Amino acid sequence: xxxxxxxxxxxxxxxxxxxxxxxxxxxxxxxxxxxxxxxxxxxxxxxxxxxxxxxxxxxxxxxxxxxxxxxxxxxxxxxxxxxxxxxxxxxxxxxxxxxxxxxxxxxxxxxxxxxxxxxxxxxxxxxxxxxxxxxxxxxxxxxxxxxxxxxxxxxxxxxxxxxxxxxxxxxxxxxxxxxxxxxxxxxxxxxxxxxxxxxxxxxxxxxxxxxxxxxxxxxxxxxxxxxxxxxxxxxxxxxxxxxxxxxxxxxxxxxxxxxxxxxxxxxxxxxxxxxxxxxxxxxxxxxxxxxxxxxxxxxxxxxxxxxxxxxxxxxxxxxxxxxxxxxxxxxxxxxxxxxxxxxxxxxxxxxxxxxxxxxxxxxxxxxxxxxxxxxxxxxxxxxxxxxxxxxxxxxxxxxxxxxxxxxxxxxxxxxxxxxxxxxxxxxxxxxxxxxxxxxxxxxxxxxxxxxxxxxxxx
Amino acid sequence: xxxxxxxxxxxxxxxxxxxxxxxxxxxxxxxxxxxxxxxxxxxxxxxxxxxxxxxxxxxxxxxxxxxxxxxxxxxxxxxxxxxxxxxxxxxxxxxxxxxxxxxxxxxxxxxxxxxxxxxxxxxxxxxxxxxxxxxxxxxxxxxxxxxxxxxxxxxxxxxxxxxxxxxxxxxxxxxxxxxxxxxxxxxxxxxxxxxxxxxxxxxxxxxxxxxxxxxxxxxxxxxxxxxxxxxxxxxxxxxxxxxxxxxxxxxxxxxxxxxxxxxxxxxxxxxxxxxxxxxxxxxxxxxxxxxxxxxxxxxxxxxxxxxxxxxxxxxxxxxxxxxxxxxxxxxxxxxxxxxxxxxxxxxxxxxxxxxxxxxxxxxxxxxxxxxxxxxxxxxxxxxxxxxxxxxxxxxxxxxxxxxxxxxxxxxxxxxxxxxxxxxxxxxxxxxxxxxxxxxxxxxxxxxxxxxxxxxxxx
Numbered sequence: 067x068x069x070x071x072x073x074x075x076x077x078x079x080x081x082x083x084x085x086x087x088x089x090x091x092x093x094x095x096x097x098x099x100x101x102x103x104x105x106x107x108x109x110x111x112x113x114x115x116x117x118x119x120x121x122x123x124x125x126x127x128x129x130x131x132x133x134x135x136x137x138x139x140x141x142x143x144x145x146x147x148x149x150x151x152x153x154x155x156x157x158x159x160x161x162x163x164x165x166x167x168x169x170x171x172x173x174x175x176x177x178x179x180x181x182x183x184x185x186x187x188x189x190x191x192x193x194x195x196x197x198x199x200x201x202x203x204x205x206x207x208x209x210x211x212x213x214x215x216x217x218x219x220x221x222x223x224x225x226x227x228x229x230x231x232x233x234x235x236x237x238x239x240x241x242x243x244x245x246x247x248x249x250x251x252x253x254x255x256x257x258x259x260x261x262x263x264x265x266x267x268x269x270x271x272x273x274x275x276x277x278x279x280x281x282x283x284x285x286x287x288x289x290x291x292x293x294x295x296x297x298x299x300x301x302x303x304x305x306x307x308x309x310x311x312x313x314x315x316x317x318x319x320x321x322x323x324x325x326x327x328x329x330x331x332x333x334x335x336x337x338x339x340x341x342x343x344x345x346x347x348x349x350x351x352x353x354x355x356x357x358x359x360x361x362x363x364x365x366x367x368x369x370x371x372x373x374x375x376x377x378x379x380x381x382x383x384x385x386x387x388x389x390x391x392x393x394x395x396x397x398x399x400x401x402x403x404x405x406x407x408x409x410x411x412x413x414x415x416x417x418x419x420x421x422x423x424x425x426x427x428x429x430x431x432x433x434x435x436x437x438x439x440x441x442x443x444x445x446x447x448x449x450x451x452x453x454x455x456x457x458x459x460x461x462x463x464x465x466x467x468x469x470x471x472x473x474x475x476x477x478x479x480x481x482x483x484x485x486x487x488x489x490x491x492x493x494x495x496x497x498x499x500x501x502x503x504x505x506x507x508x509x510x511x512x513x514x515x516x517x518x519x520x521x522x523x524x
Numbered sequence: 525x526x527x528x529x530x531x532x533x534x535x536x537x538x539x540x541x542x543x544x545x546x547x548x549x550x551x552x553x554x555x556x557x558x559x560x561x562x563x564x565x566x567x568x569x570x571x572x573x574x575x576x577x578x579x580x581x582x583x584x585x586x587x588x589x590x591x592x593x594x595x596x597x598x599x600x601x602x603x604x605x606x607x608x609x610x611x612x613x614x615x616x617x618x619x620x621x622x623x624x625x626x627x628x629x630x631x632x633x634x635x636x637x638x639x640x641x642x643x644x645x646x647x648x649x650x651x652x653x654x655x656x657x658x659x660x661x662x663x664x665x666x667x668x669x670x671x672x673x674x675x676x677x678x679x680x681x682x683x684x685x686x687x688x689x690x691x692x693x694x695x696x697x698x699x700x701x702x703x704x705x706x707x708x709x710x711x712x713x714x715x716x717x718x719x720x721x722x723x724x725x726x727x728x729x730x731x732x733x734x735x736x737x738x739x740x741x742x743x744x745x746x747x748x749x750x751x752x753x754x755x756x757x758x759x760x761x762x763x764x765x766x767x768x769x770x771x772x773x774x775x776x777x778x779x780x781x782x783x784x785x786x787x788x789x790x791x792x793x794x795x796x797x798x799x800x801x802x803x804x805x806x807x808x809x810x811x812x813x814x815x816x817x818x819x820x821x822x823x824x825x826x827x828x829x830x831x832x833x834x835x836x837x838x839x840x841x842x843x844x845x846x847x848x849x850x851x852x853x854x855x856x857x858x859x860x861x862x863x864x865x866x867x868x869x870x871x872x873x874x875x876x877x878x879x880x881x882x883x884x885x886x887x888x889x890x891x892x893x894x895x896x897x898x899x900x901x902x903x904x905x906x907x908x909x910x911x912x913x914x915x916x917x918x919x920x921x922x923x924x925x926x927x928x929x930x931x932x933x934x935x936x937x938x939x940x941x942x943x944x945x946x947x948x949x950x951x952x953x954x955x956x957x958x959x960x961x962x963x964x965x966x967x968x969x970x971x972x973x974x975x976x977x978x979x980x981x982x
Binding site: 119171172173194215216218222223226227229230239243244245246247249250251252253254255256257258259260262263264265266269270271282283306309310311312313341409410411412413438441442474476477478479480481482483485490493496497498500501502504505507508509510511512523524 | 628629630631635652673674676680681684685687688697701702703704705707708709710711712713714715716717718720721722723724725728729740741764767768769770771821867868869870871896899900901935936937938939941942943947951954955956958959960962963965966967968969970981982
């Protein structure tokens with residue numbers, strides 16, 4: 067990619083307030099990578115740290131005029147390289163747009179794209195309200211990034227994913243036009259459903275600057291169940307049994323390797339000898355450790371659970387959830403990572419987990435697994451030695467093979483992280499030529515110059 | 525619109541099995557109108573009653589070749605003229621495609637587009653599962669139509685609308701290509717979110733032939749509350765108060781005119797003297813007439829309810845729900861109808877209802893109101909005398925003015941029925957030129973010839 071003309075860069079800097087436009091390589095360097103640490107990332111020519119939608123529009127108009135690629139960026143916590151920089155491109159950072167307004171009467175949050183998920187949750191909680199979507203990274207990820215990937219999380223097994231909570235969006239299109247879609251209306255079917263087209267489009271169709279998010283009444287107190295199993299297969303079969311009749315508010319799985327990584331990183335009292343652990347919660351109001359948890363306990367026993375622990379103490383429950391949430395950082399301390407996000411229909415969860423074990427053996431790599439098991443969505447984490455070319459090669463092949471095996475099972479290469487740049491190669495295999503062609507038509511209609519996040523997804 | 529060439533029609537008939545292609549005017553006449561009885565509807569040249577997706581593809585390919593407009597049609601229960609026929613066009617009826625398969629392990633229903641909503645509910649219930657979306661017309665509307673309009677219903681105040689339950693779609697595109705989007709995976713973000721683009725697109729972007737619908741465990745027993753109020757405003761204020769802290773599973777409003785229409789049509793024991801009635805249900809498990817209903821009762825009392833009745837008897841509760849559901853047929857017996865579907869953010873519900881009363885007075889027309897009040901979605905029903913030109917003119921003006929007043933309040937011209945043909949005129953006023961232009965770009969990208977449901981929505 068060519069570098070933008072220096073005169074054009076000077077024009078951009080002059081058109082925006084001091085400090086918004088950054089070209090100092092020491093600073094722009096920090097905007098190269100997201101959390102996927104994709105080594106194919108380029109070096110941006112310029113970073114715009116927009117303070118409002120009008121500045122986003124100005125930057126996009128400039129980029130359109132000069133045919134400069136634009137990579138939108140929230141908190142940089144993406145796991146698929148969706149905000150990896152492009153050589154000579156413009157990184158459009160939303161990090162400064164963090165305003166949050168809670169409308170208690172309408173039960174919505176009006177949120178700028180750079181606000182963190184945890185900040186929205188906190189602001190809602192101050193009014194007795196709740197924003198459910200909860201990626202494990204909720205303390206460090208932005209709402210804009212959540213919308214870009216249609217992020218999931220732990221409670222979405224019962225409460226759905228990001229798109230289910232998006233009522234309205236302000237979006238800057240590829241020509242700099244700002245459109246407002248939807249709003250504070252709970253139901254609105256006026257016109258084509260364009261709103262939903264932007265949720266999960268990974269910045270390839272437009273740049274979200276603001277969102278109206280649906281809030282719900284605060285979650286009821288949760289009862290927590292922890293069950294250990296001799297192996298992953300037994301735990302997976304318990305998940306299938308639970309999901310056949312129940313709708314827990316959390317149903318997570320950790321395998322032995324991830325349990326031990328967590329215990330090494332921060333001792334939480336997990337059973338290091340367990341083959342797998344299920345962490346489930348029920349928030350069915352008023353029942354506490356009642357009916358739903360008892361049914362889950364019975365399903366786990368029938369599937370061969372070796373130990374079962376139930377509590378309705380919120381702090382005790384949160385400690386186990388925290389153990390689950392720190393799994394990725396914990397595994398990160400054991401090597402370089404390639405994070406998977408493959409999924410399958412829930413009944414095929416045992417097959418998917420078995421396939422992952424086979425791939426680990428075939429390529430001689432470690433692949434600890436954590437999973438939003440109740441959704442059939444797994445995070446196999448391929449660990450490799452960053453300094454060892456052979457290790458990295460085997461990891462890369464295993465990463466690819468895990469996606470292929472998910473596709474073979476009728477699954478998906480990504481349940482919630484997005485395709486970004488690191489999973490793009492297998493997308494045509496999953497979707498097939500007709501859906502790829504349809505995607506391309508939509509992309510071309512909305513971004514005919516192809517300046518929005520080029521190289522991501524398609 | 526020109527008529528298709530007779531030789532072309534003969535080709536179409538020859539290419540499909542006997543009885544699929546219908547050109548007999550006595551028969552095609554029955555496919556002119558949907559339930560909106562839009563008198564601007566045209567007369568189709570041909571009706572294709574497809575038996576499978578391949579026949580839909582064949583018909584669309586034929587239409588593309590001969591530039592014949594295609595109006596997709598489910599059960600013909602639409603309320604906005606979305607399946608009104610076009611002169612010289614092809615009506616593509618899905619009425620014969622009714623197969624339903626329940627996958628209990630994945631908790632999904634795989635459903636052909638012509639299956640009725642009630643049939644899907646029934647098939648799911650046989651396995652202890654539940655398909656929540658419940659338009660009042662659920663016994664006579666098709667899943668394909670529900671998907672086309674992103675239909676709502678009574679329980680969506682807690683359980684969401686159709687799009688929240690669509691996991692997968694088979695869609696025939698404007699060139700006859702069949703694409704499969706999504707599937708039995710609960711979470712899947714691989715590629716652009718095209719699936720959601722078709723839910724609510726009213727047959728203008730493609731023709732849905734099959735859907736994978738998410739099912740949930742059977743609903744818990746419901747407690748029912750009926751509250752009467754001296755006037756609509758007091759009832760609306762009670763709704764706002766309830767929604768500030770609670771998430772009931774139903775929150776419906778009827779005004780005095782609709783109460784009396786129901787009592788005239790089928791006496792149900794409703795209080796004819798009430799200014800308005802709220803019908804609420806709670807399905808918070810295990811609480812029966814417990815906490816949630818008690819809180820609703822308190823909110824209604826504070827807002828000035830004159831009578832309050834609470835029951836946890838399911839049959840008694842269902843009787844009130846039935847009274848609400850038959851309101852439209854009941855009002856239909858009192859004159860010709862123009863059905864509104866305007867909505868507003870919930871806190872503005874009192875203002876929207878007041879505006880509707882003002883419009884009724886200004887244009888000297890009767891506008892009974894029923895409302896999915898908990899969603900801010902109202903159905904003012906403009907009643908007129910079909911034989912009286914002046915009455916019809918005033919009704920038409922009032923119909924338009926109600927939409928305009930909703931827009932003025934930051935509301936929508938349609939919450940769940942769709943724009944179709946009868947609400948199209950005001951769509952640009954609601955969306956503005958930029959969103960209209962964006963809509964047109966998407967439409968042109970997917971249907972460059974403009975053969976899919978021309979005249980609807982855009």
